[in-house]
Amino acid sequence: MKVFKFGGASVNSVERVQKLGEILSHYPDEQLLIVVSAMGKTTNALEKVAEAFFAGKQEEALSLFKVVKDQHLTTAKYLLVTQALACEAQLADFFTEAEWLLHDQPVREFDYYYDQIVCIGELLSTAIVSHYLNEAGYRNKWLDVRDIIRTDDHFREAVIDWDFTAQKVAKMKELFATERILLTQGFIGSTDENESTTLGREGSDYTAAVFANLLDAENQTIWKDVPSVMNADPRHYPEAQPLPELNYAEVIEMAYYGAQVIHPKTIKPLQNKDIPLQVKCFLDPSLPGTIIHDEAVKGLPPIIVVKEQQVLLELRSRDFSFVAEQHAGTLYHMLESLLIKPNLTQNAAISFLCVVDDHAEKIEKLALEASQLFDVQVIRDLSLLTVRHYTPASLEQLLKDKTVILRQQTPDTIQVLVR
Ligand code: ASP
Numbered sequence: 001m002k003v004f005k006f007g008g009a010s011v012n013s014v015e016r017v018q019k020l021g022e023i024l025s026h027y028p029d030e031q032l033l034i035v036v037s038a039m040g041k042t043t044n045a046l047e048k049v050a051e052a053f054f055a056g057k058q059e060e061a062l063s064l065f066k067v068v069k070d071q072h073l074t075t076a077k078y079l080l081v082t083q084a085l086a087c088e089a090q091l092a093d094f095f096t097e098a099e100w101l102l103h104d105q106p107v108r109e110f111d112y113y114y115d116q117i118v119c120i121g122e123l124l125s126t127a128i129v130s131h132y133l134n135e136a137g138y139r140n141k142w143l144d145v146r147d148i149i150r151t152d153d154h155f156r157e158a159v160i161d162w163d164f165t166a167q168k169v170a171k172m173k174e175l176f177a178t179e180r181i182l183l184t185q186g187f188i189g190s191t192d193e194n195e196s197t198t199l200g201r202e203g204s205d206y207t208a209a210v211f212a213n214l215l216d217a218e219n220q221t222i223w224k225d226v227p228s229v230m231n232a233d234p235r236h237y238p239e240a241q242p243l244p245e246l247n248y249a250e251v252i253e254m255a256y257y258g259a260q261v262i263h264p265k266t267i268k269p270l271q272n273k274d275i276p277l278q279v280k281c282f283l284d285p286s287l288p289g290t291i292i293h294d295e296a297v298k299g300l301p302p303i304i305v306v307k308e309q310q311v312l313l314e315l316r317s318r319d320f321s322f323v324a325e326q327h328a329g330t331l332y333h334m335l336e337s338l339l340i341k342p343n344l345t346q347n348a349a350i351s352f353l354c355v356v357d358d359h360a361e362k363i364e365k366l367a368l369e370a371s372q373l374f375d376v377q378v379i380r381d382l383s384l385l386t387v388r389h390y391t392p393a394s395l396e397q398l399l400k401d402k403t404v405i406l407r408q409q410t411p412d413t414i415q416v417l418v419r
């Protein structure tokens with residue numbers, strides 16, 4: 001059995017949904033579990049609905065939601081003939097689920113409403129794709145993943161209850177006795193009180209990996225709109241090259257430093273069961289793509305990851321007390337309690353440097369708290385370049401025209417903060 005994951009870009013138009021059917025034609029006999037994201041930018045659009053609702057702007061929320069509704073109804077209309085009515089009825093159920101909530105007043109926390117509203121994106125897209133595939137001859141069974149993936153109630157970053165979910169997946173697996181293709185949503189789950197949850201943005205890769213793990217899948221394929229994983233972002237580095245092969249550790253490192261290749265949580269469930277991950281291009285399935293597995297991969301080119309909008313916090317002790325002796329613990333504790341994940345830290349005798357993403361509100365809080373002990377300086381608009389397997393030539397090329405502010409290196413990896 002194989003697990004396929006199709007992202008938002010692979011289902012964002014009538015043609016692309018049709019393309020998905022064509023891809024399945026290359027796998028006529030395989031048992032497949034297919035995980036699908038929300039169409040195109042639907043999740044972003046639903047985030048706006050949630051924000052308007054929570055701000056008390058009910059009219060605006062409803063009219064933003066209507067745009068999402070109409071887009072899906074139009075897509076369904078173009079795609080479907082025999083399944084059109086059945087699909088519309090299913091979509092209508094989800095519309096009602098959302099509108100019912102939007103007509104209320106918010107009384108709980110924002111993150112709860114966010115999840116109840118945003119999860120609709122995946123429900124709508126999978127309903128349409130499933131009906132389309134059935135009509136196109138790829139018989140499949142649609143499943144509401146909220147009946148399978150059980151999570152805690154940490155809305156927007158819900159944590160999976162593996163034991164409960166494993167039992168549900170075992171039940172689901174029995175369906176393969178009569179069905180060749182099961183199709184469900186990525187990114188969403190549900191609490192034990194049937195409240196919808198989400199697993200963090202771009203979480204569908206992770207959902208697919210959870211299923212691959214629990215189903216002991218032969219492999220997982222993520223279908224993307226790029227030919228393969230590249231060693232740099234081709235939009236910024238025209239000389240970027242494809243990476244045909246990577247190992248799990250490399251991908252975890254890349255994701256950690258900010259490469260937007262694969263959701264960072266995806267690798268662990270696969271690595272734990274030694275399940276290979278393929279990244280393939282849905283626009284041209286004949287391309288080899290990238291294969292990610294456990295074995296060491298030799299001869300990798302420099303892999304470049306860029307994080308923009310970085311902030312350097314420079315904390316200096318006022319009374320010449322050594323940072324490491326007096327305050328290191330306090331500093332890390334402050335970062336942890338504000339849920340700030342430093343992208344790079346460095347400490348000298350009386351100063352501590354820390355590079356973080358630009359979450360203005362959190363940084364302000366941190367600066368305020370830290371200013372009781374330190375002189376605090378905040379420098380914005382920087383970029384953090386990380387290069388794995390760097391060479392002198394690659395660094396020279398990368399750093400020309402840049403002002404280097406901070407640099408940290410190991411034999412494997414160099415990180416350079418630049419302006
Ligand atoms: N639709 C969700 C998002 O855009 C999940 C995903 O695409 O993986 O974040």
Ligand code: MG
Nearest residue numbers: 007008037202
């Ligand atoms: Mg996506």
